Amino acid sequence: MAKKKQEDPPKGSPAWMATFSDLMNLLLCFFVLLFAMSTIDEVAQEQIVASFSQTFSVFDKGASAIGDGVLISNGTSQLSELDEYINSTGKLAEGEIVDDDVAAAQEQLEEAQMEESEELAEKIQEAVDEKDMGKEIDIEITSQYVQLTLKGALLFDSGSTLLKDEAKPVLDQVGLILERYAEGTIEIEGHTDNVPMSGAKYSNNNELSSGRALSVFDYLLSVTNLDPANVKHSGRGEYVPVADNSTAEGRTRNRRVEIKIYNSLSAY
Secondary structure (H helix, E strand, O other): OOOOOOOOOOOOOOHHHHHHHHHHHHHHHHHHHHHHHHOOOHHHHHHHHHHHHHHHOOOOOOOOOOOOOOOOOOHHHHHHHHHHHHHHHOHHHHHHHHHHHHHHHHHHHHHHHHHHHHHHHHHHHHHHHHOOOOOOEEEEEOOOEEEEEEEHHHHEOOOOOOEOHHHHHHHHHHHHHHHHHOOOOEEEEEEOOOOOOOOOOOOOHHHHHHHHHHHHHHHHHHHOOOOHHHEEEEEOOOOOOOOOOOOHHHHHHHOEEEEEEEOOOOOO
């Protein structure tokens, strides 16, 4: 039997040695990277610190490290310096700016509301003058509304909530004004003097003023196309006088009905 020819050994390095060499190269690169990352550029570090200081005011007013500076090293003993710390971080200044912006916006809104009330009052005044009702209706304005004031003696007898016949033509014209110019809420308020009620249907001035406001409310809705949802009525009694109740003239002025026409920019 012939002998089997012995095979020659493979040429080059063993396979495990190539793998081991690759591993060593990777480890070398890894440690080189670690060394490079551990080396801090002092110039770059100073730039980073300066950037944080300018942006957040963290290091500027305090110290360069924890342990020094306001509200850090001394704990609660530094709470008395809270205002100083707030000022140093700019928070107080930012709050003042916000408050100023809100105040400016409110002022602009009020100016716009007053301008609209003035324009509305001019139109109503023209309508009142056209019908020669200047003696029956007084007009006042605020930034929220235009107010029409009707004298109580024109509308009602003493202690009564029944409208006089001579008051109805005036209320008819008021109804036309409301239909033409009222775009928002209308509020009807009844007011009295401070003389106590006696021997009448109503036991006190609160009931009387409420009844008179309701009478005007009912009449205006009966002669106009106003939306009842936009018309409010209330009795204010003797609590909002416009004159001195110690005189007859003052009590006469206090007996009145006010109709407030709110402009479109008001909160109502």
